[in-house]
Amino acid sequence: xxxxxxxxxxxxxxxxxxxxxxxxxxxxxxxxxxxxxxxxxxxxxxxxxxxxxxxxxxxxxxxxxxxxxxxxxxxxxxxxxxxxxxxxxxxxxxxxxxxxxxxxxxxxxxxxxxxxxxxxxxxxxxxxxxxxxxxxxxxxxxxxxxxxxxxxxxxxxxxxxxxxxxxx
Numbered sequence: 137x138x139x140x141x142x143x144x145x146x147x148x149x150x151x152x153x154x155x156x157x158x159x160x161x162x163x164x165x166x167x168x169x170x171x172x173x174x175x176x177x178x179x180x181x182x183x184x185x186x187x188x189x190x191x192x193x194x195x196x197x198x199x200x201x202x203x204x205x206x207x208x209x210x211x212x213x214x215x216x217x218x219x220x221x222x223x224x225x226x227x228x229x230x231x232x233x234x235x236x237x238x239x240x241x242x243x244x245x246x247x248x249x250x251x252x253x254x255x256x257x258x259x260x261x262x263x264x265x266x267x268x269x270x271x272x273x274x275x276x277x278x279x280x281x282x283x284x285x286x287x288x289x290x291x292x293x294x295x296x297x298x299x300x301x302x303x304x
Contacts, residue, residue, distance in 0.1 A: 137157055137159050137161065137242065137243050137244040137247065138159070139236065139240035139241065139242045140155055140183065140240060140241045140242075140243065141239070141240050142183060142185075142190050142235065142239055142240065142241045143239040145183055145184075145185040145190060146185060146189075146190070146225065146239060148185060149185050149186070149187060150185060151184075151185050152182055152183060152184040152185065153182070153183050154180050154181065154182045154183075154194075155180070155181050155183060155243075156178075156179075156180050156181075157177065157178065157179055157180075157181060157196070157243060157247065158176050158177075158178040158179075159176055159177065160172075160173050160174060160175060160176050160177065161177055161244060161247060161248055161251070163248075164248060164251055164252055164255075166252070166255050166257070168202055168203045168204075168205055168256075168257075168258070168259055169200050169201070169202040169203075169255045169256055169259055170200070170201055170202075171198055171199065171200060171201070171251060172199070172201050175198060175199045175201075176198065177196050177197070177198040177247060177251065178196065178197055178198065179194055179195050179196030179197055179247075180194050180195065181193070181194035181196075181243060182194050183241070186222070188222060188224055188225065189222055189223050189224040189225040189235065190222070190223045190235070190241055191220070191221075191222050191223075192219075192220070192221050192222075192223060192241070192243065192246055193218075193219065193220040193221075194218070194219060195216060195217065195218050195219070196216075196217060196219065196247055196250065196251065197214065197215065197216045197217075198214070198215055198251065199212055199213070199214055199215070200212065200213050200214075200215055200255065200256075200259075202256070202259040203259070204259060204260055204261035204265055204267075205258040205259055205260060206260060206261075206265045206266070206267030206268070207261060207265055207266070207267050207268055207275055207276075207277055208268065209261050209275075211261045213259075215251070215254060217250060217251070217254050219246065219247070219250035221233060221246045221249075221250075223235055223241055223246075232245075232249070233245055233246060265277060269281035269284070271284045272284070
């Protein structure tokens with residue numbers, strides 16, 4: 137994303153400006169979800185001059201490309217999220233964001249953090265996804281699993297044991 141010149145805002149506390157962002161952001165991915173590099177993240181960000189620096193707020197929209205955590209089927213889902221961050225005039229060691237020395241603000245790290253934090257850790261193609269069979273690997277949603285014995289035969293010896301709660 138392009139850097140935004142905020143010198144005019146810093147010189148006029150209380151002023152604000154809305155900027156439109158519409159660019160792809162590379163490298164937004166987790167193991168099961170990502171934002172395709174050819175898909176732009178779009179939104180309007182309001183930059184407000186406050187005594188501490190620039191307060192960035194707004195909404196961004198885009199599209200996630202995901203793999204279901206249960207059946208591994210690929211699917212896409214739109215996102216629309218609200219974000220708000222303070223970019224201080226002078227960055228300290230604990231500050232996550234900072235203005236550049238030429239008094240420009242790069243919105244990409246702010247947008248990147250907001251989008252990645254909203255990515256689902258364990259995405260599901262649908263809430264009632266049955267997943268893959270752990271024995272044959274068949275997709276239970278499609279009826280590919282013929283059904284298997286419920287217990288593992290390696291534990292059959294334990295089935296012969298009888299535990300009497302009163303004997304304890």
